[in-house]
Amino acid sequence: MKDNANQDIRTGYGVNDVFVPNAANQLARTNHYDFVITQEMVDNYVAQHGSATALDVGALIASNADGTDGTWTLAECVAAPVSIYIAADLSGDSALPLIFTQRLVWTGSTYNSQVVDGRAFFPSGSASRSATDGMVNVYTQYGFKVSNLAGGFNFWTAPQAPITVLGTSGWDGVVRLGAYGTDSTGIDLAGRTGLHIICEQLVAGAGIDSTVQQGAITSAYDFPVVYADWMHGAEGSTVSYAVPASAKPGLFQQIQQSVALGTDPVLTEYGEAGEVTRYRLESISKSAGALAPDRIIYSCGGKTLEIAADGTVTRKASTQGEPIVITDFDCYMNGSGATQLTPKQSLFIDGTFVTDSDELGKLYTQPGAGTAEENGLFLGNHAKVKWVTWSQETESGGTEHVNSNTTLFVRTDSLVEGLVYEIEIVITSCMTHTPSASEAMLSQRPSGPPFGVSFAGPDNNWATVVPYRWGGTSSSQASRASLSKVMFNFERDSAVDTSEDFVYGREGGTLMQLATAKLTFVKLNGSLHALVY
Amino acid sequence: MVYRIIISHGQASSLAHFPVGVPTIAVFDAPTDADFYMCSELGYEAVVSPREGNRSLNRNTGLERLLDGTMLAPDDIVEFYDGDRYPVHQPLEGIGKLLDVEGLDVLLYTCEEDARLERHSVPLFRTVPVLTGGLCNPFYSCGFAMRYSAIQKVMAARGSLFEERLDRWGCEDQLLGLWCARLELQSGLTRAVVLHGKVGGDSQQREGYRESLQQYIDIVREQGLPIDIC
Numbered sequence: 001m002k003d004n005a006n007q008d009i010r011t012g013y014g015v016n017d018v019f020v021p022n023a024a025n026q027l028a029r030t031n032h033y034d035f036v037i038t039q040e041m042v043d044n045y046v047a048q049h050g051s052a053t054a055l056d057v058g059a060l061i062a063s064n065a066d067g068t069d070g071t072w073t074l075a076e077c078v079a080a081p082v083s084i085y086i087a088a089d090l091s092g093d094s095a096l097p098l099i100f101t102q103r104l105v106w107t108g109s110t111y112n113s114q115v116v117d118g119r120a121f122f123p124s125g126s127a128s129r130s131a132t133d134g135m136v137n138v139y140t141q142y143g144f145k146v147s148n149l150a151g152g153f154n155f156w157t158a159p160q161a162p163i164t165v166l167g168t169s170g171w172d173g174v175v176r177l178g179a180y181g182t183d184s185t186g187i188d189l190a191g192r193t194g195l196h197i198i199c200e201q202l203v204a205g206a207g208i209d210s211t212v213q214q215g216a217i218t219s220a221y222d223f224p225v226v227y228a229d230w231m232h233g234a235e236g237s238t239v240s241y242a243v244p245a246s247a248k249p250g251l252f253q254q255i256q257q258s259v260a261l262g263t264d265p266v267l268t269e270y271g272e273a274g275e276v277t278r279y280r281l282e283s284i285s286k287s288a289g290a291l292a293p294d295r296i297i298y299s300c301g302g303k304t305l306e307i308a309a310d311g312t313v314t315r316k317a318s319t320q321g322e323p324i325v326i327t328d329f330d331c332y333m334n335g336s337g338a339t340q341l342t343p344k345q346s347l348f349i350d351g352t353f354v355t356d357s358d359e360l361g362k363l364y365t366q367p368g369a370g371t372a373e374e375n376g377l378f379l380g381n382h383a384k385v386k387w388v389t390w391s392q393e394t395e396s397g398g399t400e401h402v403n404s405n406t407t408l409f410v411r412t413d414s415l416v417e418g419l420v421y422e423i424e425i426v427i428t429s430c431m432t433h434t435p436s437a438s439e440a441m442l443s444q445r446p447s448g449p450p451f452g453v454s455f456a457g458p459d460n461n462w463a464t465v466v467p468y469r470w471g472g473t474s475s476s477q478a479s480r481a482s483l484s485k486v487m488f489n490f491e492r493d494s495a496v497d498t499s500e501d502f503v504y505g506r507e508g509g510t511l512m513q514l515a516t517a518k519l520t521f522v523k524l525n526g527s528l529h530a531l532v533y
Numbered sequence: 534m535v536y537r538i539i540i541s542h543g544q545a546s547s548l549a550h551f552p553v554g555v556p557t558i559a560v561f562d563a564p565t566d567a568d569f570y571m572c573s574e575l576g577y578e579a580v581v582s583p584r585e586g587n588r589s590l591n592r593n594t595g596l597e598r599l600l601d602g603t604m605l606a607p608d609d610i611v612e613f614y615d616g617d618r619y620p621v622h623q624p625l626e627g628i629g630k631l632l633d634v635e636g637l638d639v640l641l642y643t644c645e646e647d648a649r650l651e652r653h654s655v656p657l658f659r660t661v662p663v664l665t666g667g668l669c670n671p672f673y674s675c676g677f678a679m680r681y682s683a684i685q686k687v688m689a690a691r692g693s694l695f696e697e698r699l700d701r702w703g704c705e706d707q708l709l710g711l712w713c714a715r716l717e718l719q720s721g722l723t724r725a726v727v728l729h730g731k732v733g734g735d736s737q738q739r740e741g742y743r744e745s746l747q748q749y750i751d752i753v754r755e756q757g758l759p760i761d762i763c
Contacts, residue, residue: 422743
């Protein structure tokens, strides 16, 4: 550890030593911090580096008490995950942005006096691959700018103190932002298809002219952004809004941002009687006297939802109903600039999002026999997969899009003996229906292979197993939750009768549309066993 | 002679639903006054579990208490129940007869809704032999009966009846099923005894299920248990 009185590197560092806890920083209350960036540290460093245009967090941590450059050795490296608290106020317009890559994390490539050993978070030990998230947790009560957003970082920030992002380089992977402040200069991350941003709220960041909200989204963004309630415990890509009583700050901006990305955000509503409705975007407009668009209208059938710029959601229906809950805010990425209604699938492996659509394409192609090749899903030591996919989408004009990638191929040669794998299959669809009308659901799904997981490899060709069927041929089958029909073991090269082996969607009318199923399996003594209990 | 061990967590109201006349030990974790009251009314022996939430430990504790106080004969039968799985149907002639007639060491009771019945055809009120040597075998511990001679064989082979390292939900009974298969103990699935409730088929929805399965697989490999392809 460095001997820097301003560094405050010590175990058991408490939040109360730095600032007074308040509502804005409650999240940081119980955390232990590995490093704290204090105001004095920043001030001394800046005084010694007058020409700096950004502050390297690793250099700050390694700096001497007088702000001059300090050294760090491999032996002094702290193993990730680490928590860093930014106690300096770097939220002003003129404040320097922070860099979290160059001197902070050693990825396993050439060591250049980095402070944190992050090798375990890079699958191949090299910065050229994606970093899993949770490598570095950054806490603050102030907002700040980040230069070069990189995967592996969780920025725990509240809407009052958002992170604003500048620059274009950095590692691929998953970034989590509590609050993401858009910037009037925009960020050109075109081509950063390998970066996946999960943020809870979008707010206007530094430099935004509040009278022109669209100024924040004029640049050519091209990265996937998922709006997830991750700071408060809820996993996944859903954000809940209760209607009509409460307003959700940032919802309007999230939708605006999503549209600017060339996506078609869908709102899913679960009604009181268990009916499910997915609203499609109808219009973004200005109310009388407004300078900028301040109303977003969603519609489905005879029902509409109106989202105002302050986050208020108003339901306008032909009949007055009980308060309803919007639970899905799905963003489908279609590439920069294009507005298409063909959704993409997504895959999470141990929480890391696979973003490259070309990579995803390979997962739905059966590996050939003979030589090793790239098709199929390589799992290795990654035990948990979440496959978010879709069945079909219907445009407001009636045009249907049907997903043909319904089989996920798992590479048998990538399975680790004795490791239990779990694949969670989440299937979404864009239809309004009631759970009892399963025949109606099926009639809209054209014939073709059911959803399923197939096990195959270059050296064998195991039978397709665990085909997933949602719905079923009768309403009783549609509501089934049982996975017992996949309770089987089989040996390689043996034929499996799949006619009766189904994985059904979750039971319960309110979840029929967003059907989920889990497959757990293990390779043991040369056989592949699906595990159902 | 039939003895009964019930493990219960906040299920005092179900205790009275169990058939009378069977010497019973009830093992509680986090017991309340209601639990002790019910035991005293029903004549059950109440045992407080040494640790909360470990079903294997609770069953082993109940068995240990039984064996401490009673000299069991090899043909005696010990029933194990979860606290809310009381029988809603059982044969008039008693389960001892069932085990004798079918030549079984273990009798697995079915529930009113039972996922195992989708894979095993068991006529109403009848018993069929089942294999328990597969990873996902039909040995569910919500309710079953075992001859003391079979219990002795398992305990001689592995120390305790249930594996206490399996402290998460599920799989401790599957492991016992594998051991029974390894020791060539005969198991049967019966609809002659039907338990209240629904069982099976929903384990995938439980949080942490993969981790439970991983514990199970690790122990299967550690103990070198053969796995049948069923």
